[in-house]
Amino acid sequence: MSFDTRLRAIIQEERYSNQQLANALRFNLSATANYVTGQKEPCCQFLMQFSQHDCFKKYTIWLLTGNVEPRSGQVCPVFSTQEPCV
Template sequence: MSFEKKLKAIIKEEGYSQAGFASEIGISTSTVEKYISGKQDPAGGVMLRIVNHEQFKKYTLWLMTGDVKPDAGQVCPAFSTQEKCGLITGEVDSQKMA
């Protein structure tokens, strides 16, 4: 799974626009657009802002590895959001996402 699609799914799942997400993290909208288009990867400091943000912490493991651990509070966006963002198709390995 690509970082850009995962980031897009997180932004959609949390109900942010790209501008709103950028403001929340403290970066420019154009930078978020570069991340989502795959033109640029986030620097370590930006990644830390994302994964340490209270609203986005729950996605840290999934964003970094693609894994989830619901018992530890580490989840992924809903299947419908992931499908809209091109991360999954209609048939999903439910064990990986559960």
């Protein structure tokens, strides 16, 4: 599964639009949309903002690698036991 597919799964699980994701991460909408659609690879700043956001940090390892670490709180959308943030 590609990065953009995993990113789309996360924002769908959390019920965010591209605009809401961009706002939450304090990022440009057009750049965010490019990452979500796979037109561009995300920059380090986007990944840092994502990994520090309360709603998204639980998905960081899965987003980057496709692996989960449930014992350390790192999950994928299917295994998330937390309620969506929105």
